[in-house]
Amino acid sequence: MNPVLVGALLVGLVALATVLGLVWQARQGRIRAGNSRIVAIDDVPLGARATLLQFSTEVCSPCVATARVLGDLAATTDHVAHVDLDVTHRPELAARYRVMQTPTTLILDAKGAIRARIGGAVRRDLVVAELDRILAA
């Protein structure tokens, strides 16, 4: 193959990877509306006013960072619980709640209904804003 064409293909490959990276980055931590389904999982106590339900695996660095943010929010907000579930042990939960990546976080209201869904590492400011909205309702 002619070297100029090879160079162009390599530039194209790097450009493709960059676009994919930007798309992935833009989607990380974005808050989407939940489907209001009620969550009930055995042995999982929910918060009285809201629950930050996180799905993780052991092989996931951003899960640790997310657990730190959500754990801190739960500790400093009354009646808000943080639950971190390892779906390696419970793959049926990943299927039931359509978890396609870790971490995935569901924000549940006082009734346990899914009000918001966050894919990827959470952003503290966005979670705080969403939680305020749910707690105010």
Next chain:
Amino acid sequence: MSATSPQSTRPSSVRRIDVRGPRVTAGVTAVVLLVVVALGLLGLTQAATILLGVQAAVFVIAAIVGAARHPYGFVFKLIRRRLAPASEWEDSAPPTFSQGVGFVVVALGLVLQLIGVPYAVVVAAAAAFIVAFVNSVFGFCVGCQIYLLLARLGLIRRTPETSS
């Protein structure tokens, strides 16, 4: 209220490492894979296959000894003294897992090439390049998708420990 941490049985190769290490390593990997793609497209198929074979060996070694002792780790050691001290640490299990994923992808390309599929090495190297590049530049986490997929398919399953 307090958080429930996921329990895990940790293999002995798991260590706490500077998060920047695996990103530098992924950058070196991406450069090697891009060279493989270039060689393959230039028609230097044998050279491309050999270099991808070397990268496959690097992946498998890193997957066995752990990301903390990655063969490309020397690059990060060279530049670390010019960087600020580590501010974030991570478990070495996620980047170690991604090395195994990299091995599977490039090994598949090598096998297909050796049984006569044209451009198998180029395609495998290009796919692995995209993942390594996005990992290095944007912090994409391979295990966050693939490990979960394997767990959902029932290929990874551990019984929960008794304490909760």
